Amino acid sequence: MSLTPQFLDELRARTLLSGLIAKSVKLQRAGREFRACCPFHQEKTPSFYVNDEKGFYHCFGCSAHGDAIRWMTDQRGLPFIDAVKELAQAAGLDMPEQDRHAAEKAERAKGLHEAMADAAKWFGERLQGIEGAEARAVLKKRGVTEETSRAFGLGFSPDSRDKLKEALKSYGDRMLVEAGLLIQVEEKEPYDRFRGRLMIPIRDARGRTIAFGGRIIGDGEPKYLNSPETPLFDKGRTLYNLDRAQAAARQAGRIIAVEGYMDVIALAQAGFGEAVAPLGTALTEHQLERLWRIAEVPLLCFDGDSAGQKAALRAAHRALPMLQPGRSLAFVTLPDGLDPDDLVRAKGPHAFETLLKAPEPLVDRLWASEVAAEPLNTPEQRAGLKRRLSELANTIADANVKSEYLAEFRQRIDVHFGRGPREFQPRQQPQAGSRTARGSRNARGVWQPPEAPPGATMRGVGAGGLDPILAKAVLAGLIRHPAEIARHMEVLGSLRSASGALGKLFEAVINVALEDRQLDSGKVLTILAKSGFDQVASDLLRADTLPFSFTRPNGADELKAREDLNEAIAVMVAQPVVDAALAEATQALSRDGSEEAFARQVALSRQRQELQARLANLMLADDEDFDD
Incomplete structure (x- = not known):
């Protein structure tokens, strides 16, 4: 199948983006656009915008950005080709023709999907019948309600070698063997794989049954039996309950990975719909990537016993090569001997929520493991x-x-090992419930100022203002290197509140990037000129007034210029926040004169000095030669 750019453009043109997004997000009209609270992160003030004319959505809070296809892959969790197929069907477009081999494969997969759906239905009917009485008793004993059982499609496989085979005989033994429902041993007659088990359907991201997990009723081994790998089922790429958890995870702002089916089911019944589980193996790279598509820091909550903690450590080691800025893991450790199912049934959902609110960062888990x-x-x-x-x-x-x-x-x-410098230790601890953020000491014992609350950048800009020279330099650098605008969209968006011409110019730069994601300096200048900023932009490009590498015409070291620009943006945004916090700390010190207030004021003063040093390192010496 060949998906040409022309086909994809036609698909986007036929898809009303606001209509697509409105199926799961409440949109409000805002001029020519629509706005809403972002579905990709938690917020109270809408910063998520949908533009039908330009065919994209954008969040100024978390920088989520994309078109209709990206919405289907990121918000719905669909693979790319499935997203295209679903949009094409809704738009009345025929998918490009497949070659014969691909068409045969698709037709075979269609038959397998139908067979698995019929098997799930048949198992569900057995659970509700006379044969399923013992399985229903097991579910009742574990506290699983009928509503939960139906939601997860639970079923029962009778202890027979051929009842399912007979029920689905219209598909033929060959297809049922390929689907993993029958076992074929040499030349013997195929027989039912699952016998005398509570059946748990495993679904893909679109909610289609692709495999089963079977839990033994009573005594016997193995306790859990999974489908073998089939054309539909790749165990290392599948997460149990992903189809149901995606939307819940977007709303909760987190995704939780637990060990087993029953943990997921129990947590969902307790109100934690954002839980998924690997399928009897350690988390794979593919499963980790799937988790990171939903949340930057997935929570791993494995059993509190030795085996569960070893599994968590294996996941930590496997994740290390894949870490990126902002992308990590965190760990929730349960009391020894308990799993999530046990915990929520014994102590209630609040006990589990308490653990989720204080996860252990990946670096702490690695450090503790090696020290021990x-x-x-x-x-x-x-x-x-x-x-x-x-x-x-x-x-x-x-x-x-x-x-x-x-x-x-x-x-x-x-x-x-006692080699580091001794840091000041405040004798007074902040009062419980204190309204003033006092900061804390980190794992190394170093005092840290309080984390900036939401909107701290905007308040800092309002209180202390931007450094005008640095702000002009950054704007000049963004015009010289427009690819950096998209990378810093969230930060630049917060600077729109700056007063005067600088704030208006930052807003214009954001609008430029939103209008055209493939920019060069010429396009930027043209668009700014149309917006009335032609003279301002030209003035910013006067290299002799701005002593930074990124404001000069592109030279040999383009990489250094872009790195310097990124550093300058970080300093520019941090300065007003630190200045405002330092002013507040200085006032607090003059009021109470406590050691803690002194420590906070000293730490913030040190931060301000560090920012000034970082800025000084960016400035070019007078004798540095740049060709204009």
Whole structure:
């Protein structure tokens, strides 16, 4: 099948984006656009916009951006080709013709899907009949309600070698064997794979049954039996309950991976619909990628016993090479001997929610594991710890994340073995329920100022204002390097609140990027000129007034210029926030004179000095030669 650009453009043109998104998100008209609270992250003030004329959506809060196809893949979780097929069907477009082999494969898959759907229906009917009495008793004992049972399509397979085979005989033995419903041993007659088991349908992202998990009723081994891999079912790429969890995870702003089917079912019944599970194996790279498509930091909540914690550590090691800025894992540790199912039934949903609110970061899990791996009494043992931590960090592919992990592990080693500088220890602790954010000490014992609350950048800009020279330099750099606009859309969006011409110009730059994602400097200048900013933009490009690499005409070191621009944006945004916090801390120190207020004021002063040093490092020396 060949999906040409022309076909995809026609598909987008025939799809009313606001109509598609409105099926799951409440939209409000805002001029020529629609707006809503973003479905990709939690927010109270709408920052998610849908533009039918331009055919894209964009969130100024989390930078989610895309067209109709991207909506289907990111919000619905569909594979690309499935998203295209569903949109084409709704738009009345015929999919491009397949070659004969692909057509035969698609027809065979269609038959397998129908066979699996009929099998799920048949198992469900058996559960509700006389044969399913014992299975229903098991569900009742575990607290699974009839409503939950129906929602997950639970069923029962009678203890027989041929009842399912007979019920689905119209499909033929060959297809039922290919679907994993029958077992074929050499030349013997095929027979039912699942016998005397509680049946749990496994569905794909579109909600179609592709496999089954069977739990034994009574005694017997194995306790759980899964379908074999088939043309429909790839165990390492499938997550149980993904079809139901996607929407719940978008709303909750998190995705939870647990160990087994019954954990997922129990959590969903307790109100945690965002839970999924791997299928009897450790989390694979493909499953981790699927989780990261839904949330930047998935929560892994495996059983509290030794086996569960080893599985969590294996997942941590497997995730390391794939880490990226903002993309990690966090771990929820259950009391020893309990699984999520046990916990919510014994102590209620609130107990589980409490654990979810305080997950353990990936770096903490790795550190604790290696520190506990062996004694650290001798120089050789301490050197072994350093080597193991270094080897873990060096598996990370992303250079920036790797560097941060290496630095973090070095600092933790220094503090752990008493080599680091002694930090000031405040004697007073903040009062419970205090309304003033006081900060805290991190894992290395270093005091940290309070994390900026939502909107801190905007308030900082309002209180302290942008550094006008730096802001002009950044704007000049963005005109020189327009590809960087999209990378910093969220930050730039927060600067629209800046007063005067700077704020208006930042807003114009954002609109330029939204209008055309494939920009060069010429296009930027043309669009800004049409918006009345032609003279301002021209003035910004005068290289002799702005001492930064990224404001000069493109030279040999384009990479350095872009890196400097990224650093300048970070400093520009941080400065007003730190300045406003420092002013507040200075006032607090003058009021109460406490050691804690002093520590906060000193830390913020140090932060301000560091920002000034970072800015100074970006400025070019007078004798640096750049060709204009």
